[in-house]
Amino acid sequence: MIPDEDQRALQDVARRFARERLLPYYIERERIGILDRDLVREMGRLGLLGVDLPERHGGLATSSVTTGIIAEALAYGDFNVSAVQVGTSLLGAILHKNAPAEIAEHWLPRMVAGEAIVAICVTEPRGGSDAANLQLRARRDGDDYILNGEKTSITFGDCADAYLTFARTGRPEDGARGVSAFLVPADAPGLQRRRFDDVGSRIIGRGPVFFDDVRVPASQLVGPLNKGFTEVMVGFDYSRALIALQCVGAAQASLDEAWAYTTERQAFGRPVAQFQGVTFPLAEGESRIAAIRQLSYHALALRDAGLPHTSEAAMVKWMGPQTAFDTIHQCLLTFGHYGWTKDTPHQQRMRDVMGLEIGDGTAGVMKLIVARERVGRAAVQYQ
Numbered sequence: 001m002i003p004d005e006d007q008r009a010l011q012d013v014a015r016r017f018a019r020e021r022l023l024p025y026y027i028e029r030e031r032i033g034i035l036d037r038d039l040v041r042e043m044g045r046l047g048l049l050g051v052d053l054p055e056r057h058g059g060l061a062t063s064s065v066t067t068g069i070i071a072e073a074l075a076y077g078d079f080n081v082s083a084v085q086v087g088t089s090l091l092g093a094i095l096h097k098n099a100p101a102e103i104a105e106h107w108l109p110r111m112v113a114g115e116a117i118v119a120i121c122v123t124e125p126r127g128g129s130d131a132a133n134l135q136l137r138a139r140r141d142g143d144d145y146i147l148n149g150e151k152t153s154i155t156f157g158d159c160a161d162a163y164l165t166f167a168r169t170g171r172p173e174d175g176a177r178g179v180s181a182f183l184v185p186a187d188a189p190g191l192q193r194r195r196f197d198d199v200g201s202r203i204i205g206r207g208p209v210f211f212d213d214v215r216v217p218a219s220q221l222v223g224p225l226n227k228g229f230t231e232v233m234v235g236f237d238y239s240r241a242l243i244a245l246q247c248v249g250a251a252q253a254s255l256d257e258a259w260a261y262t263t264e265r266q267a268f269g270r271p272v273a274q275f276q277g278v279t280f281p282l283a284e285g286e287s288r289i290a291a292i293r294q295l296s297y298h299a300l301a302l303r304d305a306g307l308p309h310t311s312e313a314a315m316v317k318w319m320g321p322q323t324a325f326d327t328i329h330q331c332l333l334t335f336g337h338y339g340w341t342k343d344t345p346h347q348q349r350m351r352d353v354m355g356l357e358i359g360d361g362t363a364g365v366m367k368l369i370v371a372r373e374r375v376g377r378a379a380v381q382y383q
C-alpha cells in the first residue's frame with residue numbers, strides 16, 4: 001500500500017502526534033489508568049477521528065484505507081488511545097448507516113470532535129462467541145422500550161457517553177433474527193457500570209454495564225426492529241482490519257526500538273547487531289508484521305471498492321494480535337534484563353495486544369469465519 005498525497009498528509013499529522021504526545025507518556029498513562037479526555041479532544045481538533053464519516057457529520061469522507069493508516073500511526077504511540085479512533089470509525093459507520101437522522105446528527109459530530117465516546121454492548125455474562133444468543137431484554141411500553149439485563153466486557157464500559165446496546169426484542173428461539181439495537185445514553189436512569197482490574201489496556205475501562213428498567217424512547221432504535229444482528233452488526237469486518245493495523249503499529253514501535261538497541265548494545269567487544277542470533281528473530285518479526293500490514297490494507301481496499309472482505313478481515317484479526325504479541329516478546333528479549341522492567345514499554349505492549357486476541361472475537365471464532373467463507377454452513381453445523 002502506497003499512500004497518496006492526502007493520505008500522507010494525514011499520516012504525517014498522526015505520526016507526529018503519536019511520537020510527540022503519545023509515545024513518551026505511554027507507560028505513565030497506564031499508571032494513571034484513566035483515559036485522558038483532553039487527549040481525545042486533541043485528536044478531534046487535529047482531525048484524526050472519524051475521517052471516514054461524511055463532511056456533514058464533521059468527517060472528511062475519506063476511505064477505509066486512510067482510517068487504517070491513522071490507526072496504525074496512532075497505535076505506534078499508544079495502542080489504547082488508538083482504540084478511541086478505531087471505535088469512533090466502527091460506531092460512526094454503524095450509526096451513519098442505521099441510526100435515525102436525529103441520533104446521527106446528535107452523536108456523530110460529537111464523536112468526530114472527540115467530545116463523545118460511544119461503546120458497543122454485545123457480550124453478556126453467559127458468553128460472547130455465541131453472540132446472537134443474547135438475553136438482555138427490551139420490552140415495548142407505549143412509545144418506549146424498557147431494557148433489563150447485563151452486558152459485560154465492554155470497552156469504554158465505565159467512561160462511554162452512550163452505549164449501542166443489542167437487546168432481544170423477539171423470541172429466544174428466533175436467535176439472531178430477534179435482536180434489535182438501541183442507543184442508550186450513559187445518564188439514562190437505571191444504567192450502572194463498573195470496570196474490571198484488567199491485565200492490559202487499563203485506560204479503556206473495560207467492564208460490565210447493568211440495565212435495570214432502563215427506559216429509552218422507541219426513536220432510539222438503531223436499524224430496523226429485530227434486525228440488529230442481521231443488518232446493524234455488519235461493521236465488524238471493518239474493525240477487524242483496523243485492529244490488525246493497531247497491532248502492526250504497536251509491534252513496529254517495539255521493532256524500531258529493538259533494532260536501534262542492537263546497534264548500541266555491546267557484547268563480546270562488538271554491537272549485538274553483529275550476532276545473527278539477535279537479528280534473525282527480529283528480521284522474522286519484521287517480515288511477518290509487513291505481511292499482515294499488507295493484507296490488512298488489502299482488506300480495507302476491498303471494503304472501499306465495495307467487494308467482500310470478510311475472510312481477509314478475519315485472517316488478519318487472528319494473525320495480527322498473535323503475531324504482534326510474539327514479535328514484541330522477541331523485542332523484549334532483545335533488551336536483555338532491561339526488557340524485564342515496567343520502565344520499558346514492551347511488556348505493556350504485549351499485555352495490550354493480547355486483549356485483542358479475545359476482544360472483537362477470538363482467534364478460534366475468526367478461523368471459523370475463514371472456514372465458513374470457504375465451505376459455507378458445513379463449517380458451522382450446529383447453527
Ligand SMILES: Cc1cc2nc3c(=O)[nH]c(=O)nc-3n(C[C@H](O)[C@H](O)[C@H](O)COP(=O)(O)OP(=O)(O)OC[C@H]3O[C@@H](n4cnc5c(N)ncnc54)[C@H](O)[C@@H]3O)c2cc1C
Nearest residue numbers: 120121122123127128129153154155355358359360362364
Ligand atoms: C480487551 C477486550 C475488549 C472487549 N470489548 C468488547 C466490547 O467493546 N463489546 C463487547 O460486546 N464485548 C467486548 N469484549 C468481549 C469479547 O467480544 C468476548 O470476550 C469474545 O467474543 C469471546 O467471548 P467469551 O469471552 O465469552 O468467550 P466464550 O464465548 O465463552 O469462549 C470461550 C473459549 O472457547 C472458544 N470458543 C467458543 N466457541 C467456539 C467455537 N465455535 N469454535 C472455536 N472456539 C470457540 C473461544 O475462542 C474461547 O477461547 C471484549 C473483550 C476483551 C478481552
